[in-house]
Amino acid sequence: MVQEKRKRAAPVVAEEAKDHGILLLFRCACALLWLQRKQRIMGSFCYFAVLVLAAVCQCDGDAYFNSHKTLNLKYLKLKWMKCIPDHKPLSSVSIPGTHQSLKSGGLNEYKNFQAWKLLNQLHAGVRFVDMTLWISFGKLYVENNAVISYKKFSEALNQIQIFLKVKKSETVLLRLAGNSKAISRAKEELNRVTAIEVWKNRNIPTMGEARGKIVLIQGPGFDWGLPVNAMVLGKDKKNKEFQMKANIKKASEYCTNEMMLTDTGAKGTWEIPRKVAEKLNNQLAPVVAEEATDHGILLLFRCACAVSPTADYCLFYKSRAAVCQCDGDAYFNSNPTLKPKYIKLKWMKCIPDHKPLSSVSIPGTHQSLKRKTDESFQAWGFQDQLHAGVRFVDMTLWKLSGKLYVENKREPDKKFSEALNQIQIFLKVHKSETVLLRLAGKSEAISHAKEKLNRVTAVEVWKDKKIPTMGEARRKIVLIQGPDFDWGLPVKAMVLGDDEENKEFQMKANIKKASEYCTNEMMLTDTGAKDKEEKPQEVAEKLNNQLGGHLMRLYNENKIPSCLGIIAVDFPGPKLIELIINISCSSGSGSGRSSHVIF
Numbered sequence: 001m002v003q004e005k006r007k008r009a010a011p012v013v014a015e016e017a018k019d020h021g022i023l024l025l026f027r028c029a030c031a032l033l034w035l036q037r038k039q040r041i042m043g044s045f046c047y048f049a050v051l052v053l054a055a056v057c058q059c060d061g062d063a064y065f066n067s068h069k070t071l072n073l074k075y076l077k078l079k080w081m082k083c084i085p086d087h088k089p090l091s092s093v094s095i096p097g098t099h100q101s102l103k104s105g106g107l108n109e110y111k112n113f114q115a116w117k118l119l120n121q122l123h124a125g126v127r128f129v130d131m132t133l134w135i136s137f138g139k140l141y142v143e144n145n146a147v148i149s150y151k152k153f154s155e156a157l158n159q160i161q162i163f164l165k166v167k168k169s170e171t172v173l174l175r176l177a178g179n180s181k182a183i184s185r186a187k188e189e190l191n192r193v194t195a196i197e198v199w200k201n202r203n204i205p206t207m208g209e210a211r212g213k214i215v216l217i218q219g220p221g222f223d224w225g226l227p228v229n230a231m232v233l234g235k236d237k238k239n240k241e242f243q244m245k246a247n248i249k250k251a252s253e254y255c256t257n258e259m260m261l262t263d264t265g266a267k268g269t270w271e272i273p274r275k276v277a278e279k280l281n282n283q284l285a286p287v288v289a290e291e292a293t294d295h296g297i298l299l300l301f302r303c304a305c306a307v308s309p310t311a312d313y314c315l316f317y318k319s320r321a322a323v324c325q326c327d328g329d330a331y332f333n334s335n336p337t338l339k340p341k342y343i344k345l346k347w348m349k350c351i352p353d354h355k356p357l358s359s360v361s362i363p364g365t366h367q368s369l370k371r372k373t374d375e376s377f378q379a380w381g382f383q384d385q386l387h388a389g390v391r392f393v394d395m396t397l398w399k400l401s402g403k404l405y406v407e408n409k410r411e412p413d414k415k416f417s418e419a420l421n422q423i424q425i426f427l428k429v430h431k432s433e434t435v436l437l438r439l440a441g442k443s444e445a446i447s448h449a450k451e452k453l454n455r456v457t458a459v460e461v462w463k464d465k466k467i468p469t470m471g472e473a474r475r476k477i478v479l480i481q482g483p484d485f486d487w488g489l490p491v492k493a494m495v496l497g498d499d500e501e502n503k504e505f506q507m508k509a510n511i512k513k514a515s516e517y518c519t520n521e522m523m524l525t526d527t528g529a530k531d532k533e534e535k536p537q538e539v540a541e542k543l544n545n546q547l548g549g550h551l552m553r554l555y556n557e558n559k560i561p562s563c564l565g566i567i568a569v570d571f572p573g574p575k576l577i578e579l580i581i582n583i584s585c586s587s588g589s590g591s592g593r594s595s596h597v598i599f
Contacts, residue, residue: 067115077125082169083330083545085552085575086208090215090226091259093207095173097128099263102142102151118156122163127171128217128261131156133178133186140185143178154189161195164212171210175217175228183221190216190224200224204259217259228259331548331576332541334379336371342574344389349432350585353471357478357489358522360470361584362436363577364392364568366528367536369406369414377528377536377570382419386426389577391434392480392524392566395419397441397449404448407441417452420477424458427475434473436566438480438491446485453479453487463487467522480522491522491566495530496543503527503539504546511550515561523565540571548576551583560586 084093098121100113116124132143133153140153160172176186190198199205199215204226216225231247244264251260351360365385367377380388396407397416404416423435439449453461462468462478467489479488494510496503507527514523527543529536547569554560560583567580 069115069117071116071120071124075125076123078123078167079169080125081127081171081207081211083332084207085330085548086206086211087552087556088207089204089256090171090207090210091204091255091257095127096125097130097173097261098126099130100132100143101126101129102131102156118151119159119163122160122172128173128175129160130175130219131177133176133182135182135185140182140189153186157189157193160214161193164196164214168212171207171213171215173215173217174225175219176222177219178221180221186222187224190214199226202227204257217261226259228261229254230261230263232263330545331573331579332544332571333573334537334541334571336379336381338380338384338388339574342578343387344577344581345387345430346432347389347581347585348391348434348470348474351470353469353474355470356467356519357434357436357470357473358467358518358520358565359563361564361580362391362566363389363572363580364394364436364524364566365390365572366394366526366568366570367396368393369395369419375536379571382414383422383426386422386435388572388574389581390572392436392438392568393423394438394482394568395440397439397445399442399445399448404445404452416449420452420456423477424456427459427477431475434470434476434478436478436480437488438482439485440482441484443484449485450487453477462489465490467520480524489522491524492517493524493526495526495528498530498534503543507543507547508550511564511567514565515563518563518565524568525565526568528568528570536570540569544569544571544573544576548573548579551579555579555583555586 081093098114101121102118103113114121118129121129131153134141134143142151142153142156160174164170164172176183178186190200193214197213199210199213202225205213205215216222218225218227229251231250233243233247244262247262251262254260348360365378368385368390369382370377371379371381378385382393385393395416398405398407406414406416406419423437427433427435439446441449453463456477460476462473462476465488468476468478479485481488481490492514494513496506496510507525510525514525517523527540527547529539547567551560551564564580564583569576
């Protein structure tokens, strides 16, 4: 019976391991080779060995720590910096990095800091690398624990150049250390780099200026490039986690104007990097998840997984760092938590009372309450959308058992009365604002919705077809006509077709058209996914960045028109909303920028 249970257990473990991207190449027989001389314990321990080894593989290969030399293809992050706006200072970008980036593959566990080789680190998303140099027999090497595989500095430099020449959206920050002779030789080699540019200045570049370049970071004995405030951890094991959290907090306070580096790599002579990283990387994960914002460079892993800090042995944190950066601080967002620094409760104060509502550029959401389903269109809850600055919301209604719901296809659905109540409370408190509401649904659902709108007393509901001024719209729900809903303002709704390759062109054309007619007509540019075969999150991740980049180019070139109308999107990032708000608060028409700039 016991033997039968063991036979059933092994394939289950193998199956689960396969689902997680881990390839188990060992059999029970392998363990038996080692246990051959221990006849009495061979039977029971064989299955136990397989289970333990499977568990070890899982922990090494799919979490915040990694000691596996192979990079799984699903963790490739080759162009994650595309999501960073060009105007953003490099110091304000959260950058995953590695400590002692090329110290790997040696037999001395006290001098092994990484599992992945340099190229795999770059492919995994690492964008800060750290090298200690030395000269041997007249040649410049990167200090490495494995005597048989010393890498020449020129070879490492060449790998970085090739990577950046192909991935032009990226940058690699390079910190060097070593004695004076090694540093002098390194400078000579850097001066001979011609394939790409090397940033040697002390002034912090913007992301646009840094793309496709090696950005040098000053280190011990190396005075080229950007000065950095490097914060390392002490030798006291009990105090490391506290120090790490304090360092990250400090980095977040200063990184808008200063290069900050949180280095969690092992420093003590008797510290084993792998063991230090295994503990610290897992402690770091929840801190970064909670404070996933501008943390500067985070060095925290040894396996070069580079996610947000620079460290030793890291595994998947690199992806996490890139994801945190792109989700929480750009034009696209899939994080359900709205960070307090992105709250925009009263942004419409900047709009003059006399301005027609059609002339205000308004951020909105498509299918505003469809979330946490297989067909999710939004990450934030409804209230968080309003708090983030969204002022156009879109709801499809349906009636069930005599009650009116907002279509969401999950339990429990939100009643329309609850959503309407949230809008009323918001407008009652924030009297400078207005919320534009578009409804759709079957005739009986629309009829029921009209009854509920007639019973609203806490705030006024604008049901006329005449476009109000901003002064007239404040503290009101302004209805927008939709399919089968004839109350409120008629709107010219422009959606995108199914042709994926044509969406960006259509979006730009729709925005241009909106800017031409929005002084006298309500215009809506809707970029949300429409086709049943489309995945809203995938469509939004691409389109939101294209939209944000397009608007930012117009803004930087001082070509922003006087109005853009309503722009409704799926999964908006806080920076996209801020950009639309800033455009709305600007004078437009190339007449300069207002003092209301908020990004």
